[in-house]
Amino acid sequence: MSNFSGELLPDGFTISGNLKEQENVYPFSLERKPASSENHTRPALRTLSAGGEELKALFNQDRDDVRLLMVVSPSCSICRDSARIVKKYVLDTIEDPRIRVYVVWEPIQPTDSQKLAAESTGFLDDPRATHFWGVNRFTGTSFKQAVGLTKFPAWDVFLVFGPGQQWSASPPNPDFFMHNLLGNDELPKDRHLNGEKLAEVVREQLARKAAAAPAAK
Numbered sequence: 001m002s003n004f005s006g007e008l009l010p011d012g013f014t015i016s017g018n019l020k021e022q023e024n025v026y027p028f029s030l031e032r033k034p035a036s037s038e039n040h041t042r043p044a045l046r047t048l049s050a051g052g053e054e055l056k057a058l059f060n061q062d063r064d065d066v067r068l069l070m071v072v073s074p075s076c077s078i079c080r081d082s083a084r085i086v087k088k089y090v091l092d093t094i095e096d097p098r099i100r101v102y103v104v105w106e107p108i109q110p111t112d113s114q115k116l117a118a119e120s121t122g123f124l125d126d127p128r129a130t131h132f133w134g135v136n137r138f139t140g141t142s143f144k145q146a147v148g149l150t151k152f153p154a155w156d157v158f159l160v161f162g163p164g165q166q167w168s169a170s171p172p173n174p175d176f177f178m179h180n181l182l183g184n185d186e187l188p189k190d191r192h193l194n195g196e197k198l199a200e201v202v203r204e205q206l207a208r209k210a211a212a213a214p215a216a217k
Contacts, residue, residue: 073108083123089195101129
């Protein structure tokens with residue numbers, strides 16, 4: 001069972017507190033956007049072909065960057081909250097152009113649709129993020145084994161890839177991953193999504209990239 005306890009902050013728009021899952025406690029927040037910001041333009045949604053060529057090409061094009069790949073359901077409230085967490089703790093706190101985020105919305109639940117996916121892109125609106133609609137669950141299927149799943153394609157997962165990783169005939173193995181599938185016994189409980197931890201991993205990958213860069217002459 002999940003329990004959230006928090007308090008309204010002085011800004012009047014944010015409730016901040018903790019989300020408790022069994023013995024684990026995670027920082028969490030809920031934000032209400034001012035009415036003036038609700039009509040902003042949502043990020044574009046690109047459609048993936050059956051073999052995911054568009055995602056593969058972008059992943060390899062960005063091989064010198066740190067990449068975060070998300071597979072989420074547009075009608076899942078936890079998935080939408082997960083997108084908010086990634087924006088708040090990773091993209092809003094790390095102003096580094098060497099980060100790329102690929103958000104793949106897939107039809108995991110009967111209520112999922114491309115229209116709903118297009119409406120959901122606003123939960124993670126950053127120029128470093130690219131949103132896809134994957135109608136045949138190509139991405140979740142591709143990374144099923146990488147996260148240790150055997151029964152169904154991966155979803156509500158967050159995969160981090162360091163610089164240099166490329167997608168060839170087989171999908172690359174992530175350098176780190178987290179998930180939000182709380183009741184799945186196949187996934188490690190210590191990898192439940194935590195925004196602060198995910199941001200820490202991304203920073204570590206950026207630091208490795210900087211350390212590996214040749215010194216300027």
